[in-house]
Amino acid sequence: MKKIAIIGGGIIGATLANYLNTEKFEVTLFDEGIGQATGASAGIISPWLSKRRNKKWYQLAKDGAAFFPQLIQDLALDSSIYSACGTLLLREESSLLSLAELAEERKLDAPEIGEIRLLSPEETAERLPLLREHTSLYVSGGGRLNGRSYLKKAYQQAQQHGVTVVKEKAVVTRQAEQWQIQTQNQTFLVDQVAFTSGPFVKPLLEPLGYIVDIRPQKGQLLSFETPLKNSGDWPVVMLDGEADLIPFQGGKMLLGATHENEGMWDLRPTEEAFHQLVDGTRHFLKDPTFFQQLSPEYLIGTRAYTSDFAPFFGPLEDDPSLVVASGLGSSGLTTGPYIGYLLAQYFNTQNWETTHYQKPIDLYVHK
Template sequence: MKKIAIIGGGIIGMTLANYLDTEKFDITIFDSGKHQATGASAGIISPWLSKRRNKQWYALARDGAAFFEQLVKDFSLDENIYEKCGTLFVRSPQALQELEQLALERRAEAPEIGEIRQLTAEETTEMLPLLKPVESLYISGGARLDGKAYLQHLRERAQTRGVHVISEEAQVEKKKAKWWVTSGQARVEVDELVLTPGPALKTLLDQLGYTANVSPQKGQLLSFETKFETEKWPVAFLEGEADLIPFQNGRLLLGATHENEAAWDLEPTQEAFDQLTKGVQSFLKEDYFSDTAYSYRVGTRAYTADFAPFFGPIEQEEGLSVASGLGSSGLTTGPYIAHLLAQHLNTDNSVWEMSRYTKEMNLYINKKEE
């Protein structure tokens, strides 16, 4: 049996640990829990109307969203973790027309979009009662995912499968064609090493003599505990930065910030509260949030210079694979990336061809000059 270590227990690492073949691999996952983007996240799975021009990213996000049907079955995800609830888009009338046309075009290759319907102002308010009467576009295929609940569920599942979970930071080194991983309580020699630690990939690869084009980005979400009956409400993309994400039991999330300069900082800020609540305020019938109990979720995303993810084996290093740079779409793309990596590792497939989803690895990772 081969030994494999995964460093980083976020959405890729923990999903990968659950898809690896336990009859083939003795699996250890290292994760300190610090700075984790997924553990602080909750988000919208609805990538189809994105205006991003990167066709590889869109193909990955589209197929990642489609993969959730299998993911839900494979991991028995309940509605507190993932639920298909539909998506509302609130835009100007002209923009709504353009979005509807885009949805109709893309549904040919993404039937998961489901129903596409222009809503009147009254229909919008009926579907999401917090909103002012305003026209919107509804697509039935949108969903919500609670990243924190997802990771907790998968961590428990991994441990029942015999995966060793070590809640510590790890260092890596290579000795005589073997990979060594060291933490405070463990030192293990492994045949395969998979690095999925978000922006901390830069530090780990530096230990192995590589540079990585990946940077940290702070993200803050607000979670409100309300008395609303939110179970049947759709998620909403509001014009600007604010997303409104209803969950079960009256929980409403607003998010999220994208703070490049804050990097690794995890302190909640009043500026984030003001930005998110003011960003959504003009769309609401009244101020629902000023006197409502709330908490922050703060994490650190990984992003690249071209805002695209990279993942796969490092050709020059047998037994080394990486994944990072997911940015704010990690909840949509992360599980699918993990599944692709698991397929590659489980089958001993020496061919890795992912040009439909990602650019060449050497755009992001390179050997240091001597």
């Protein structure tokens, strides 16, 4: 039986582990649990209103969002993990009209976008009583994914499906025709390796002679336990500006997220982040001091970006036994599960064709 090692159990690695054919492969997933973007993420799944011009990225993000119903079924995700709660976009009326047009256009080949409705200020406040009256655009297909709970469930399912999970840092070296995976306590020899380690693909691949186009970016998010216990059905709100508001069940609410290029690998919470996110939200709230009165838990992760902000994933051209995936930036909860699924199809069938989703991989990883 051939052996596969997955280095990195964020959303890509954990999903990949679930879709690999464990009757054909012996699979080990390694994760050291540091700087995990997935566990720190905001959870917004709503790519259709993005104004990014990269068509390949949009195709991937759109298909990534459309993949969720299958994912929910295959991994038995309940509504505490994923909820199709809809998305509200708060903007001035003039820009909402053009966004609504874009949404209608995109709905032609993305029916999962669902209902698209311009809401009056009163209707907006009705949908989410925490907000003051403001015009908005509502799309019913938007969802929210709890990154931490997703990983917990995906690890459980993968283990039930025969995958071994090793919660240790892994170092990879070549050993003749195989790959050696060294952790503090164990040594493994495998035939194929998937590097799904977020920004850490760079320090992992460089000793193997590869130049990798990845830079780390720090992201901070605030998680509040509020007394608003009926928040489970509220939509995710994309506010005008940096901050987004993501209500979860039982009064839990996230405010996120910062994008700190100079923060790089740093995982320390800062007061500046609190002010940026809380002050950025005040203006949209019925009670502008609502979040100020509560003390949050900080969620902090490291995003991976390429120079053109596009993700890359798949087998390397010079060595198909090495598979990489990274550069998901700030939309990896949306694209990550689908990328994990596509990588599994590669291992299971050895066929690979994704030119409609990305540029050639050697633009990002080469010797």
